[in-house]
Amino acid sequence: MRIAMHVLRTELLQLARDKRALFSAVVLPAILYPIFFWGSGKLETVGRETMAAREVTIRADLDSLSASMRDELTAALSDAGPTILEDLNAEILNELASAEADAEGPSKELRDAARALLSEPRSDAAPPAGGGSAGESADAQDQGADLLLIATVDGEDPDRNRASFDLWFDVKSDDAREARSRVRTSLETLETLEVERRRDRLLGGDPARALEAEPVDMATVEDQSGAALGKWLPFIALLVLISGGAYAALAVFAGEREAGTLETLLVQPVPHTSIATGKFLAVFVAGFATLVVNLASLVACVSLGLADMDAMGGGEGGVGLMRMAALIVEVPACLLLCAVLCLVCGGAKTFREGQLLVFPVTLLVIVPTSIVLRPEATLTAFWAFVPFAGSALALRDGLEGDLRLSLAALVMVTHVGWTWLALSRLGRVLDAERILGGGGDSKSEGHLNQAAARHAVRWGFAVVMTVYLIAGSVQRWDMKLGMWFTFWMLLPAFALVIAWTTPRRKQLNEEEEPRDLIGRLGLRPQGLVPLVAHVLGALLLVPMLARGALALGEWQRDVLPMPAGVEKAMEGMGGLLDMGTGWLFFFLAFSPAIFEELVFRGALLSAMRRDWRWPKIIGWQALYFALVHASVYRLLPTGILGALLAGLTLRARCVYPAIALHMGYNGLLVLGSNDDGTTVLDAGWFAYAPYMAAVGLGLIALVSTRRDSVPSSQ
Amino acid sequence: MTESTNPGHGAAIFADGLKKTFRDPQRGVVEAVRGVDLDCQPGEIYGLLGPNGAGKTTTLRMLSTILAPTSGRAVIDGIDVAKDPLEVRRRIGFLSGSTGLYPRLTGRETLRYFGKLHGLEGDALEASIQRAIEDFDLSKFADGRCETLSTGQKQRVSIARAVVHDPPVLILDEPTTGLDIMASSDMIKFIESRREAGRCVLFSTHILSEAERLCDRIGVVYSGRMLAHGTLDELRADTGKEWLEDVFLALVQRADAEAVVTAAGASASSGESDA
Numbered sequence: 001m002r003i004a005m006h007v008l009r010t011e012l013l014q015l016a017r018d019k020r021a022l023f024s025a026v027v028l029p030a031i032l033y034p035i036f037f038w039g040s041g042k043l044e045t046v047g048r049e050t051m052a053a054r055e056v057t058i059r060a061d062l063d064s065l066s067a068s069m070r071d072e073l074t075a076a077l078s079d080a081g082p083t084i085l086e087d088l089n090a091e092i093l094n095e096l097a098s099a100e101a102d103a104e105g106p107s108k109e110l111r112d113a114a115r116a117l118l119s120e121p122r123s124d125a126a127p128p129a130g131g132g133s134a135g136e137s138a139d140a141q142d143q144g145a146d147l148l149l150i151a152t153v154d155g156e157d158p159d160r161n162r163a164s165f166d167l168w169f170d171v172k173s174d175d176a177r178e179a180r181s182r183v184r185t186s187l188e189t190l191e192t193l194e195v196e197r198r199r200d201r202l203l204g205g206d207p208a209r210a211l212e213a214e215p216v217d218m219a220t221v222e223d224q225s226g227a228a229l230g231k232w233l234p235f236i237a238l239l240v241l242i243s244g245g246a247y248a249a250l251a252v253f254a255g256e257r258e259a260g261t262l263e264t265l266l267v268q269p270v271p272h273t274s275i276a277t278g279k280f281l282a283v284f285v286a287g288f289a290t291l292v293v294n295l296a297s298l299v300a301c302v303s304l305g306l307a308d309m310d311a312m313g314g315g316e317g318g319v320g321l322m323r324m325a326a327l328i329v330e331v332p333a334c335l336l337l338c339a340v341l342c343l344v345c346g347g348a349k350t351f352r353e354g355q356l357l358v359f360p361v362t363l364l365v366i367v368p369t370s371i372v373l374r375p376e377a378t379l380t381a382f383w384a385f386v387p388f389a390g391s392a393l394a395l396r397d398g399l400e401g402d403l404r405l406s407l408a409a410l411v412m413v414t415h416v417g418w419t420w421l422a423l424s425r426l427g428r429v430l431d432a433e434r435i436l437g438g439g440g441d442s443k444s445e446g447h448l449n450q451a452a453a454r455h456a457v458r459w460g461f462a463v464v465m466t467v468y469l470i471a472g473s474v475q476r477w478d479m480k481l482g483m484w485f486t487f488w489m490l491l492p493a494f495a496l497v498i499a500w501t502t503p504r505r506k507q508l509n510e511e512e513e514p515r516d517l518i519g520r521l522g523l524r525p526q527g528l529v530p531l532v533a534h535v536l537g538a539l540l541l542v543p544m545l546a547r548g549a550l551a552l553g554e555w556q557r558d559v560l561p562m563p564a565g566v567e568k569a570m571e572g573m574g575g576l577l578d579m580g581t582g583w584l585f586f587f588l589a590f591s592p593a594i595f596e597e598l599v600f601r602g603a604l605l606s607a608m609r610r611d612w613r614w615p616k617i618i619g620w621q622a623l624y625f626a627l628v629h630a631s632v633y634r635l636l637p638t639g640i641l642g643a644l645l646a647g648l649t650l651r652a653r654c655v656y657p658a659i660a661l662h663m664g665y666n667g668l669l670v671l672g673s674n675d676d677g678t679t680v681l682d683a684g685w686f687a688y689a690p691y692m693a694a695v696g697l698g699l700i701a702l703v704s705t706r707r708d709s710v711p712s713s714q
Numbered sequence: 715m716t717e718s719t720n721p722g723h724g725a726a727i728f729a730d731g732l733k734k735t736f737r738d739p740q741r742g743v744v745e746a747v748r749g750v751d752l753d754c755q756p757g758e759i760y761g762l763l764g765p766n767g768a769g770k771t772t773t774l775r776m777l778s779t780i781l782a783p784t785s786g787r788a789v790i791d792g793i794d795v796a797k798d799p800l801e802v803r804r805r806i807g808f809l810s811g812s813t814g815l816y817p818r819l820t821g822r823e824t825l826r827y828f829g830k831l832h833g834l835e836g837d838a839l840e841a842s843i844q845r846a847i848e849d850f851d852l853s854k855f856a857d858g859r860c861e862t863l864s865t866g867q868k869q870r871v872s873i874a875r876a877v878v879h880d881p882p883v884l885i886l887d888e889p890t891t892g893l894d895i896m897a898s899s900d901m902i903k904f905i906e907s908r909r910e911a912g913r914c915v916l917f918s919t920h921i922l923s924e925a926e927r928l929c930d931r932i933g934v935v936y937s938g939r940m941l942a943h944g945t946l947d948e949l950r951a952d953t954g955k956e957w958l959e960d961v962f963l964a965l966v967q968r969a970d971a972e973a974v975v976t977a978a979g980a981s982a983s984s985g986e987s988d989a
Contacts, residue, residue: 003831010819010827017818017859260812264875267778267810268831269803 003270007278008285011252015286018251025244025290033297034304052081056179059088059117060149065163072193076186083182090150093117097166114168119144147179159198223401226323230396234372237291237330237395238337238365238388244290245338246358248283249345253429254354266430273427276342280426284338291334295327326398329408332415333391337365339422346429353450356457360623367635372396379403384410387418451503453611456604459498460624463599466490468630480579480587487591491599495521498603502610522602522655533703534657538648540696542664543689545644549637549669556636581671588670593663600625600642601649601658614650621646641665651700725789726883726914727754727777732786734772734938746772748938749786754914754931756882759905761929762918763962769938770918771811771887777916778808778885791882804832807876809886814872817861821852821871824860825878832879846874850904866897873904884908886917890924902928922958932958934965937973941965 015021058077062070077083096110106114121144148168155161167183169176199206219227256262265275344361348354368389371377379393390411397403471490475482499520518524525531579587600621608617625642626635645658652658734747747769754760762770775781777788779799788795791805815824825843834842847856850870855863860871869889877884889905890898905928908915919925925932926946933943942952942965950956953964 006827006830010816010823013823014816014818259814259817260810261814261816263780263810263812264808264814265831267780267803267806267808268828269800269833270831271800 001274001277003274004278004281007275008281011248011279011282012285015248015251015282021247021251021286025247025286026293029240029290029294030297033294033301037301051174051178054175054178055082055084056147056175056182057084057086057145058147058149058179058183059086059145060151061088061090062149062151064153065151066158069163069190069194073186073190076189077182080182080185081178083179086145088117088148088150090117090148093148093150093168094152114148115170117148118146118168118170146173146175147183149183159202222323226399226401230399231372233327233399234330234369234392234395235366237295237327238333238369239362240294241287241291241334241337242341242358242362242365245283245287245341246345246361248286249338249341250348250351250354250358252279252282253342253345254348254351257348258350262430271427272430276346276426276430277423280339280342280423283342284335287338287341288334323399323401326395326403326408329394329398329403329411330391332412332419333388336387336415336419336422337361339419339426340364342426343422343429346426349450353454356454359461360620363623363627367632368392370632379407379411381407381410385414387415391415450611452607455502456498456607457620459494459607460600460604460620463491463494463604464624464627466494467628472630483587483591487587487595491595495595495598495603498599498607502603502607520603520606521598522606522649522653525654525656526652530652530703531654531656533699534648534652534654535660537696537699537703538657538661539664540692540699541661542668543686544693545641545661545665546668546672547686547689549641549665552637552640556633585667585671589663589667592666593659596625596628597645597649597655597659597662600628601645602655605646605649609650614647617650618643618646648700657700724755725753726756726758726791727752727760727885727916728789729753729773729777730787732773732776732788733784734769734776734781735784745938747776750933750935750938750940752916752933752940752943754916756914757909757912758930759909759915759917759928761925761932762916762935763920763922763925763932764918764935765920765966768935770935772938773935774808774885774887774916774918778806779803780808804879805881806883806885807879807881809872809876809884809889811887811891815860815868815875818859820859821856821863821874822847824871824875825856828875829878834879842878842880846878850874866893866900869893869897870900873901882913884913884915884917886915888918888920890919890921898924922962926958934962936966936969939969941969 062073065073074085077085093110093113096113097106100107100110146169148166150166150168151163152166153161153163165183165187167180169180171177217224253262256265266272340361341358344357345354348357365388368386369392371383371389372392372395377383377393379390379397383393384390384407394403394408394411398408467486467490471482471486474485496517499517500515502520504515516524604624605617605621608620612620622639622643625645626639629635629638641662645662648661649655649658729750729752732747732750733745735743735745737743750769750773752760752762762773764770772781776783777790777795779795779802782796790802793801793805795802816827819827822843825846826839829839829842847853850873852867852870852874855867856871860868863871873889876886884905886905890901893901902924905915905917909930917928929946931943931945932949934941934949942949944952946958946961949958949961949965953961953968955961955964
């Protein structure tokens with residue numbers, strides 16, 4: 001421990017001398033929150049006051065209204081702010097509008113007519129309704145009006161007719177928006193008055209008084225604030241910790257590795273675990289200090305009244321110190337997060353590669369933490385074991401005042417346990433064979449750049465985000481079109497671009513290898529016999545895989561219940577079910593099997609295989625395949641499927657078996673339901689699924705494929 | 715005691731059949747070192763001579779316990795590197811190809827950090843730091859951050875760091891690469907001073923003049939093999955060449971010719987078996 005403390009002191013000394021790190025981790029958050037809250041509050045106040053004081057001009061045709069209603073509207077507008085009310089003859093506009101009554105929107109002619117009425121200079125202005133000065137009126141005369149207000153009344157009976165108001169304005173203008181706001185406020189006041197009047201005249205009283213509900217919220221102000229805080233504080237805590245801890249982890253592991261100081265350190269007569277422990281503690285201290293400074297700054301802003309907790313959904317009061325003590329349950333999660341950051345950055349060979357790897361860590365933390373957003377999810381013994389989800393739920397419950405101490409203790413113990421497991425691996429991260437890549441001279445370490453793998457990671461992220469943001473939007477707009485776009489345009493384009501741009505390695509004669517698009521997409525099988533054996537083996541695995549998926553789904557329903565709305569939407573599949581079995585198979589089994597495999601197990605996996613060993617490839621494949629399906633409820637099954645498909649492709653050295661497995665699996669799950677509520681899995685032959693899987697695995701295991709040719713050693 | 719039970723008896727550095735094979739994701743299995751033998755006595759300077767990629771750095775890394783040998787045996791100051799690597803690390807000073815200095819630590823802090831890692835404490839630590847500062851003339855810049863030092867100054871701090879615990883064995887990987895004439899001269903003087911202090915110095919280089927001037931014995935490494943080793947006179951006698959450059963080229967050409975003959979023989983026997 002003496003050595004670990006010595007390493008810790010030295011690392012902290014170096015981090016403290018890094019002005020950029022110190023500024024972004026400590027100084028910036030300390031001043032950013034006050035500046036942000038004070039500045040945004042000030043801006044809002046100034047904006048509100050400026051708009052309230054601004055004089056707007058409204059041209060109104062109110063002739064169809066009764067005199068009393070007209071007076072009331074004028075008075076309401078006057079109360080809303082300084083307003084110039086001009087008379088308007090809207091005959092032309094009304095005629096055009098009635099001619100286009102059936103049209104969906106106003107024609108260009110109608111718009112031009114309204115714009116002309118708006119832009120006419122004032123010739124005979126009324127005095128400002130809200131007391132605007134004469135000077136201001138003179139200025140406004142040249143500018144035209146901000147809004148046209150046209151009233152029409154259908155019927156003569158003053159107790160039953162209906163007054164309609166058309167508002168013509170240009171939303172691009174601040175004055176027009178302010179005028180609209182004032183008219184709306186005034187019309188709401190007018191409506192309330194008129195409704196009350198008619199109710200009293202026609203009914204002699206308020207019939208709604210027959211039943212009156214008086215809700216009484218039992219939650220205290222502290223409860224309300226705690227509930228609001230509990231929804232975002234777990235995210236803030238971990239993300240802030242990442243922002244501070246990631247830099248420290250990158251500096252003390254990847255940065256040192258890149259600078260060559262790690263090699264020097266490893267030749268000192270101290271156990272590598274002591275060095276790793278010291279570095280981990282430095283990362284934790286840096287990350288935790290960032291977190292504390294951020295939270296302190298945030299709390300100070302709330303205490304000083306700079307931050308509007310009410311606006312954040314927190315009520316006017318704050319959360320007491322006792323409830324804030326629930327943050328203690330987050331400490332073991334912070335330890336775990338720092339250990340994960342150390343593991344990831346310790347595995348990175350350069351600072352830049354480390355930066356790239358921090359993004360998936362952020363995702364891995366956010367996904368389980370997002371459980372706090374689900375009101376039906378409560379902290380149970382199961383969730384206590386799930387990293388980051390348990391601590392997030394515990395913090396939420398603690399802030400709401402509902403935390404059970406036994407579960408809090410379980411969360412802390414399990415997270416300390418996970419941390420210990422991560423730390424036990426951290427010592428191995430400092431294994432010199434891995435750090436130096438085995439080789440000696442700088443030339444043989446050239447592969448450490450891992451250009452192909454980095455290419456795959458970058459493009460994988462691009463695929464996930466594009467599918468999520470663009471393809472998802474098109475599918476929500478029109479599911480069928482979205483499917484065509486995603487599978488037959490977007491994914492093939494990605495597959496080709498990724499495969500085409502994958503960096504090529506140098507041959508022995510220092511020339512780049514030929515660009516092999518077919519090979520890079522995984523489309524070149526390693527002989528007919530291995531191909532047939534692996535495809536057959538993959539198909540034989542499908543029934544067992546489908547059974548496993550259903551069992552996983554049932555288990556998941558217990559621990560992470562799917563809201564009825566989401567379940568219904570997923571079952572409906574955006575109207576695809578109405579298209580018939582053929583189309584359903586085409587869109588949900590055939591197309592995804594081909595094009596998702598070409599992208600993930602073809603182009604991306606081929607690039608990853610150049611630089612990485614199989615565990616890392618399978619991990620990234622599982623992660624990206626889970627993320628691209630963009631659903632917390634499908635994260636686990638799609639992640640497992642992605643890992644299996646990647647393993648199968650690595651074994652078969654081509655993408656066809658993965659396509660067969662993917663198509664069979666999707667087809668069976670999507671099309672296997674019968675109208676009577678049974679599924680194809682209820683069929684008798686499914687009892688033989690384990691035997692079929694055993695035969696399939698045997699085929700895959702026994703039929704070997706050729707290894708990559710190994711160039712002669714140096 | 716026979717040599718088989720106590721190999722390298724009396725040698726500061728002893729290596730027997732040292733091999734290192736590693737798996738390169740791009741090139742598959744690579745044999746970086748294919749059986750290196752060497753022994754280096756206290757008070758001796760031994761130079762490993764070879765081109766880039768010959769396996770010098772990997773050999774030095776195995777001797778300094780950073781990498782584990784795939785096979786073979788290495789003993790430093792009587793300690794087997796595989797059996798007690800921590801004890802071996804206490805007895806060596808290792809200088810890697812890079813200076814390996816922390817940019818935001820001062821020279822003095824660097825010496826203190828590594829002195830403590832070597833178990834030095836209190837007065838003994840301060841005395842060692844002061845001695846290193848005086849020996850390497852660091853006093854003018856010992857309290858400046860390493861990031862502000864020149865290349866030569868960095869190299870001097872780096873060497874001082876490697877010997878702050880006064881190790882009996884010094885392993886230096888291309889110590890003069892990237893240095894200017896003055897800094898190289900300082901380094902050469904330092905290596906000579908170690909010999910005078912009775913320490914063993916093993917260093918790698920591809921600068922022939924440096925090896926010619928400094929080394930008591932030279933080992934020529936090429937394609938992971940030790941082609942020849944001995945004093946300069948012994949190598950001259952072996953190759954019949956006068957200048958070290960010619961000696962080196964003669965040894966390399968002989969190794970290449972042998973490799974061609976071996977490959978042709980293997981190809982012929984493979985053809986016969988196919989037939």
